[in-house]
Amino acid sequence: MTGVADGKSIAELGAALRGGSLTSVALTEETLDRIDRQDGQIDSFIVVTKERALADAAKADKERADGMDKGPMHGIPYGLKDIYDTAGITTTCHSKLRLENVPEEDSVCAVKLREAGGVLIGKMATHEFAFGGPSFDLPFPPARNPWNRNHGPGGSSSGSGAAVAAGFLRMAMGSDTGGSIRGPAAYCGIVGMKPTYGRVSRRGVFPLSYTMDHCGPLSKNVEDAAITLQCIAGYDPLDPASANQPVPDYQADLGKGVAGLKVGILSSFYKGAEGLSDETVAAIDNAAATFRNLGAEVEEVAAVSPYADYNNCGRVILLAEAYAIHEQDLQTRPLDYGRLTMERIVLGGYLTAADLMQAQRQRRELCEEINTGLFSRYDILLAPSSLSPAPLIDAPQQSFPVSWPMQTLPFNVTGNPAMSIPVGFSQSGLPLSMQIVGKYFDEATVFRAGQAYEQATDWHEQWPAMDAMADASAA
Amino acid sequence: MTMTQDEKADRLMFQKLTQTLGLTLPADREQAIFEGYAGLRAMADGLRRPRTAASEPAGMFDPTTIGRGVGQ
Numbered sequence: 001m002t003g004v005a006d007g008k009s010i011a012e013l014g015a016a017l018r019g020g021s022l023t024s025v026a027l028t029e030e031t032l033d034r035i036d037r038q039d040g041q042i043d044s045f046i047v048v049t050k051e052r053a054l055a056d057a058a059k060a061d062k063e064r065a066d067g068m069d070k071g072p073m074h075g076i077p078y079g080l081k082d083i084y085d086t087a088g089i090t091t092t093c094h095s096k097l098r099l100e101n102v103p104e105e106d107s108v109c110a111v112k113l114r115e116a117g118g119v120l121i122g123k124m125a126t127h128e129f130a131f132g133g134p135s136f137d138l139p140f141p142p143a144r145n146p147w148n149r150n151h152g153p154g155g156s157s158s159g160s161g162a163a164v165a166a167g168f169l170r171m172a173m174g175s176d177t178g179g180s181i182r183g184p185a186a187y188c189g190i191v192g193m194k195p196t197y198g199r200v201s202r203r204g205v206f207p208l209s210y211t212m213d214h215c216g217p218l219s220k221n222v223e224d225a226a227i228t229l230q231c232i233a234g235y236d237p238l239d240p241a242s243a244n245q246p247v248p249d250y251q252a253d254l255g256k257g258v259a260g261l262k263v264g265i266l267s268s269f270y271k272g273a274e275g276l277s278d279e280t281v282a283a284i285d286n287a288a289a290t291f292r293n294l295g296a297e298v299e300e301v302a303a304v305s306p307y308a309d310y311n312n313c314g315r316v317i318l319l320a321e322a323y324a325i326h327e328q329d330l331q332t333r334p335l336d337y338g339r340l341t342m343e344r345i346v347l348g349g350y351l352t353a354a355d356l357m358q359a360q361r362q363r364r365e366l367c368e369e370i371n372t373g374l375f376s377r378y379d380i381l382l383a384p385s386s387l388s389p390a391p392l393i394d395a396p397q398q399s400f401p402v403s404w405p406m407q408t409l410p411f412n413v414t415g416n417p418a419m420s421i422p423v424g425f426s427q428s429g430l431p432l433s434m435q436i437v438g439k440y441f442d443e444a445t446v447f448r449a450g451q452a453y454e455q456a457t458d459w460h461e462q463w464p465a466m467d468a469m470a471d472a473s474a475a
Numbered sequence: 476m477t478m479t480q481d482e483k484a485d486r487l488m489f490q491k492l493t494q495t496l497g498l499t500l501p502a503d504r505e506q507a508i509f510e511g512y513a514g515l516r517a518m519a520d521g522l523r524r525p526r527t528a529a530s531e532p533a534g535m536f537d538p539t540t541i542g543r544g545v546g547q
Contacts, residue, residue: 312521316515334500343508350492357532361526361530365530402514
C-alpha cells in the first residue's frame with residue numbers, strides 16, 4: 001500500500017484527521033483515484049458516487065474545522081452493497097429488473113453512516129438480488145477476487161469484499177442470508193461480521209429471506225468492524241425484526257485477550273465433509289493452537305445434529321421466503337432475471353406450507369441445540385467459513401448444489417453473531433478463513449476473540465498486488 | 476434416455492405444479508429447474524420426522540425469544 005491511506009485502520013485514519021495531518025478531502029481524492037486506476041481489474045463498484053463523496057468529505061472537513069467531532073467514522077470513506085437504498089442514487093440489486101430504481105429515502109444503515117460523518121464512495125457489486133452469481137448475463141460484470149482475478153470473491157456481497165481486500169476502502173456494508181458477508185470476507189482474506197439477527201436494522205435493504213437476512217460490515221480488520229457496528233447497531237421500531245436490546249461499547253473489550261475463554265471447535269460440522277481441503281484443516285488447527293497459546297481453553301466439540309440438518313432447514317426457509325418476495329416477477333418477467341438467479345429462486349415455489357412449517361420446527365430445535373446446549377459450555381465456537389479457498393469465477397455452477405463449500409448457513413438459521421477472519425493462505429495464494437460464533441447479542445466477545453487472534457498473527461496485514469495487476473493489464 | 480415410473484411421476488408432478496404456480500419455464504432451463512426441484516424435494520422430505528411440543532415455532536421471529544430457554 002502507498003499513499004495517504006497507506007493501509008491505515010479506521011481508527012488510525014481518524015486520529016490523522018483529528019490531528020490535522022490528513023483531510024477527508026485528500027483521503028477521498030486518493031480513494032477515488034485508486035478506484036479509477038484499479039477497479040477495472042476487479043469490477044467491485046456498480047457506481048462511484050464521486051460528487052457525493054467529495055461533498056461529504058468537504059462537509060466533514062468543515063465540521064471538524066468548526067470543532068465538531070462525530071466519532072470514528074467522521075470523514076472515513078465507505079461503500080454500500082447495491083441492495084441498500086440510497087436517496088437519489090440508483091439501487092439496482094445488480095439486476096435488470098431494478099436498473100431504473102432510484103429510492104426516495106436512505107436505508108437505515110445509510111442514514112446512520114451519513115449521520116456518523118462517513119463518506120459514501122459508491123454502490124458495490126453484488127450477486128443479483130443477493131443470490132444469483134457470479135453471473136455474466138447481468139447488466140454489470142461480476143466482481144473479481146483481488147488475490148487472483150480469475151477467481152470469484154465470494155458472494156453475495158462480492159463487490160464489498162473485493163473493494164476492501166483491494167485496499168480501496170477500509171469498510172463496505174454487506175448483507176448475509178446464508179453467508180453473504182462471511183463468504184466474501186473468507187475468499188478475500190478480510191473480516192466479515194454478521195451480527196445477531198435483529199441487532200442492525202434491515203429497513204431499506206432489499207430482502208432475500210425475511211427471517212434470515214442480516215446487515216453488517218466487511219472490513220480490513222476487527223477493530224474496523226467494531227467501529228462500524230457501533231454506528232449501525234440499535235433498535236428500529238419500523239423493522240419488524242429489530243431487537244430492543246442495549247448496544248454495548250464494542251471497542252471496550254478489544255485488547256483484553258482470550259485468557260480463560262472457553263472455546264469450542266465445531267469439528268462435527270466440517271471434519272470429513274466433501275470438498276474439505278487439507279489446507280483449511282491445517283489453518284483451523286493452527287488457529288486453535290494460537291488460541292491455546294493465548295490462554296484460552298480450547299477443545300473439539302460435536303453438535304448433536306449433523307451439518308446437513310442445518311443446511312437443509314436453512315435452504316428450505318430461504319427459498320420459500322425468497323420465492324414469496326419474487327413470485328410476481330417470476331410469473332410475469334422471468335427472463336429479466338439472470339439465469340442462475342431465476343433457476344434458484346423459482347424452486348421455492350415448489351415447496352409446500354407443510355415443508356416450511358417442518359423447517360421452522362427443525363429451526364427451533366437447532367436454535368436450542370446451539371444456544372441452550374453448546375453455549376452453556378462455551379463462550380465462542382470456531383469453524384471454517386469455507387471448506388476450501390475461492391473457486392474459479394467461471395467454474396460451472398448448479399442451480400441447486402446439494403453440497404456447498406460455505407459453512408455459514410447454520411448461524412443464519414439460529415441467528416447467532418458470526419464473524420469471518422483470515423487464518424492463512426493456500427499454496428495457490430488464496431485466503432483461508434475461520435468464523436468465530438458468539439452468543440446472542442454478544443458481538444463484543446466475538447470481536448475480542450477475533451482481535452486477540454489478529455494481534456497474534458499477520459494475515460490481516462497482507463495485501464494483494466493491485467498495482468502490479470493494473471500495470472500488467474496496461475502493458 | 477428412458478425414465479422409470481417414479482421419474483415419470485416426478486416429472487408429471489413437477490409440470491403440474493409449474494402450471495399451478497403460473498410459471499412459464501424457458502425450455503432451455505426446465506431440466507436444470509427440474510433437477511433442483513428433485514433435490515429440494517428430497518431435502519424437504521428429510522425434515523419430516525417425529526418432533527416434540529418443544530419444537531413449536533411460535534415466537535421464532537422475535538430475537539429475544541428465538542433462543543427460548545437460554546435465559547434471555
